[in-house]
Amino acid sequence: MKQNFTIRPFEYTDLDYAVGVKLVNQSWPNDPSTVEIWKHCYNNRNKDYMNRRFLGEIKQENATQIVAIGFCSESISSKKTGKYYIDFYIEQAFEKQGLDEPLYTYLVTALSDKKLRELQTGTREDxxxxxxxxxxxxxxxxxxxxxxxxxxxxxxxxPFARYTEKVVASGIEIVTAQELQVRDANWMQKLYDLDMAIEQDMPSTNEFTPIGIDEFARNFKSHNIRTDAWFVAVDGEDYVGISSLWPNLVREDLFIVGTTGVLPSHRRRGIATALKLKTIAFVQAFGAGIIVTSNEENNPMYDLNLKLGFKPTPAWLTFEKSCKESTT
Ligand SMILES: CC(C)(COP(=O)(O)OP(=O)(O)OC[C@H]1O[C@@H](n2cnc3c(N)ncnc32)[C@H](O)[C@@H]1OP(=O)(O)O)[C@@H](O)C(=O)NCCC(=O)NCCS
Structure with a gap:
């Protein structure tokens, strides 16, 4: 099978999109995507960051079948750290036929114009x-x-009412980003500052590099933004905590958690719990059924979610490998 396997760039045709989405959805049944979403994300992407895609094909007599898709991408810190991300998905029927090796080698070679010092990838633990x-x-x-x-x-x-009572009694309000957009002229800057302060405290294998406010503002142009599902804890004029949800546009019963975090000055006062309760009430009222999230295993957020009744599903594992620099 390997000898009939060739790899080519993704051509952004309807066919390439349709097969790419199908291949990735096989691995992400709990967060399915569509061609329209992929096109929207591609058109709305930040073109400063490299993002390359490739398709793997098997040629058999008169037919060619697309059986794999691979990605190479960089993040805001890649140029500084030399760390690049690769990922690939292979049609289930071809998964154990030795295609991973040529695909992986192709993706690494596609990074040869970068000062590659480290590769990152991931997979589910199952x-x-x-x-x-x-x-x-x-x-x-x-x-x-x-x-x-x-x-x-x-x-x-x-069982969690005391957290909300404590937060309310301390004078902290929980407001949606939708309401803040109306009542606070400086909402974008304040949300951005809050998000950056929280992001730098999140467990990560990547060095924290703040994005610009323009990049943060892209969130509000996303196809699936719902500012009425972003809950913000406000102390006087200050934004001190957030928990945001993103709807899955394919499965109406599904919301994915974006960021949950509280400023260090306001932790252990029940704010994260009160924010999470707001998100749960929102999903209940909306009629959808499931909230999905992912947390680093030692993060107190994971224990907090378990306490709220979240049930664990297979973990995402992040892998890294150090590489010799392939300089240009
Ligand atoms: C995790 C985080 C959101 C918790 O926010 P918080 O407002 O302090 O959480 P709460 O006060 O609602 O805590 C509720 C319960 O969670 C547990 N908990 C919260 N923080 C904890 C910590 N640092 N260590 C141990 N348990 C903790 C406790 O059981 C706590 O209840 P208790 O105070 O009655 O003992 C906050 O520490 C944070 O913003 N961290 C950085 C960003 C981050 O990692 N976010 C999650 C990304 S996935």
Whole structure:
């Protein structure tokens, strides 16, 4: 099979999009995407960051079948750190036919114009075949982030009421970003400052590099933004905590958690819990059923989610490998 396998750039045709989405959806049944969403994200992307895609094809007699998709991308810190991200998905029926090796080699070669010092990739912990492949290439696991999900129907708020009562009694208001957009002329700058302060405290394998406010503002042009599902804790004029949800546009019963965090000055006062309760009430009222999230396994946020009743599902594992510089 390997000898009939060739790799070519993704051509952004309807066919390439349709097959790419199908291949990735196979691995992400809990967060499915569509061609329209991929096109929107591609058109709305920040063109300062490299983002390359490739398709793997099997040629058999008169037909060619697309059976794999690979990605190479960089983040805001890649140019400084030399760390680049690769990822690939192979049609289930072809998964164990040795296509991972040529695809992986192709992706690494596609980065040869970069000062590559480190490769990062990831997989779910139930993908034993991929884990073994990555280990054989010299990758090491650097982070484990269990996913978890909560079915909000029938959620019992009573055991957590004291958190909300404490937050309200301390004079902190919980307001949606939609309301802030109306009542606070400086809402974007304040949300951006809050987000950056929280992001730098999140467990990560990447060095924190703040994005610009223009990049942050892209969130509000996203196809699936719902500012009425972003809950912000406000202390006087100051924004001190946030928990945001993103709807999945394919599965109406599904919301994905974006950022949850509280400024260090306001932690252990029940604010994160009160914010999460707001998100749960929102999803209940909206009629959708499931909230999905993912947290680094030692983050107190993970324990907090479990306490709220989130049920663990297979974790996402982050792998890294150091590389010799391939300079230009
Ligand atoms: C995790 C985080 C959101 C918690 O916010 P918070 O407002 O302090 O959380 P709460 O006050 O609602 O805590 C509720 C419960 O969670 C647990 N908890 C929260 N923070 C904890 C910590 N640092 N260590 C141990 N347990 C903790 C406790 O059981 C706490 O209840 P208690 O105070 O009655 O003991 C906050 O520490 C944070 O912003 N961290 C950085 C950003 C981040 O990692 N976000 C999650 C990204 S996935």
């Amino acid at each position: 993908n034993v075949h991929r884990i073994e492949f990555l280990q054989a290439q010299g990758f090491q696991q650097v982070m484990r982030s269990p996913s978890s999900e909560l079915n909000v129907l029938g959620f019992d708020f009573a």
